[in-house]
Amino acid sequence: MTLNKILIISGTHGNEINPVWAANQFIKQPNTKDNNIEYKFVIGNPLACEKGCRYIDRDLNRSFGLIKNNLNSSIYEINRANFLVQKFGAQGSEPCEIAIDLHTTTSNMGTSIVMYGRRRKDFCLAALLQHKFGLPIYLHEKDKKETGFLVEAWPSGLVIEIGSVAQNFYDLNIINRFLIIINSLRDEINMLKNNEIQLPKDLTVHVHQGSIDYPRAKNGNINALIHPERINKDWKPIKKGDPLFIDMEGKTTSYMGEDSIWPVFIGEVAYKEKNIAMSYTKKEVITLSNKIFKEFSN
């Protein structure tokens, strides 16, 4: 793949406002050496951004599996997904080879990378960032309930997920973290194209295994909350007997699996409606062949 254009998407969720600010601030920076790679910037869901809500009709970042059969949908996000792919997709009018989708979470994930499936090019991009910053990587795969992610519609792409930060709350620390990532990604890709980069052979990823819902009453209402011992403990292992939830009477629900799990998106506000209190992963070490780093070289 010849790498000419990279698409940076912010505001895929309209209430995640710090990436939008960071992207606008990045654009204002004086040009630096960019190795002939053009960066395109787009707001994923402008109407939701205007209204300060996650989405209008349905989650845009779960709508990219539906676009082929819905060319003239009445659903705003399906039309928007179509528009983004028709304009910036690999066969689009301004084709981009990589999509970087910038997100925030109310969970204490820190600065992290989310990958969807095991594409060689994605491993390469993730390795660049993990090598530089040691960022944790969440590899999402094999979950039939959660599909149609934006970056899957491009030949290669990652989500940068930073938290914790509240929805609709401007936080300069979070904005600065996005700027560091965007700037570094540009620098690293330049070095990669110039064969100036050496990467380790191994990549540690947290592989999605499933999700755990809140305990709920018969009417569907949540009736126990994330246990204080779990709050803010994303990426920290949970072992048998560790408490997960606590109800109004102080009764706890504990994890009873035999194997340790590594939780992510603990208490993410937007996932309550998806019946997800947290997702859980297992650690896996991926061995990278040197060949994959040539994916992006000319």
Added chain:
Amino acid sequence: MTLNKILIISGTHGNEINPVWAANQFIKQPNTKDNNIEYKFVIGNPLACEKGCRYIDRDLNRSFGLIKNNLNSSIYEINRANFLVQKFGAQGSEPCEIAIDLHTTTSNMGTSIVMYGRRRKDFCLAALLQHKFGLPIYLHEKDKKETGFLVEAWPSGLVIEIGSVAQNFYDLNIINRFLIIINSLRDEINMLKNNEIQLPKDLTVHVHQGSIDYPRAKNGNINALIHPERINKDWKPIKKGDPLFIDMEGKTTSYMGEDSIWPVFIGEVAYKEKNIAMSYTKKEVITLSNKIFKEFSN
């Protein structure tokens, strides 16, 4: 005034979910001595709670000045305000003498009290809580742009405002703080009715002076953010020359008034649409006569 019933309202804003949980948890507690005072609990805006948004048509907590002339409004919150007053107001079918309205904020206000105007009974309630916990008090008055607050529709009432916590995010620390306040208020009111309480002669309040909007572009978009030196510094004085905002180029806007001001609701997410980046106050010491503590005694 004979005090028989106290109304505790939560969910006046549908995305402030911790007070609702705290109220439900309080109700489940075993009964304790209550001095014949009945506590009523109600969700202020049940439809907004269901949808996880602040309001449906307009802010319920700015709608209580409109109800007299709008008995059959098409606006959900005006009808809801009417319902609450007709049921629980002083002349309602289940009349309550005091309304305690439980709120959260995304600002770092801590546990605080908001009063609306200078009603003698409200000073008494506020003094009870300030005496016990040293809570800061924000006295909101003389602001023509922000009117129609819920507690103003009752003979006496306060807002308990706790932050920082994100909208729609369950936080057990915040819930516990509400439980402490509700339990303490009950205990203190019982002692007050039994003349078992001695209060100090002075009450320190932060009196509302005005609000400061974000710097904005011509199209209305915010183009500078709260300065890092101001973030989380609610209640901490701002003096001449202190930075307030910072834009994308790093240019700061500073406070140029001669007198120090004390800011509140710094960066509150819900106030962006009200063109408020922060409100500011001046400190005032109110001398209380002993008589006001007899307001609630039988």
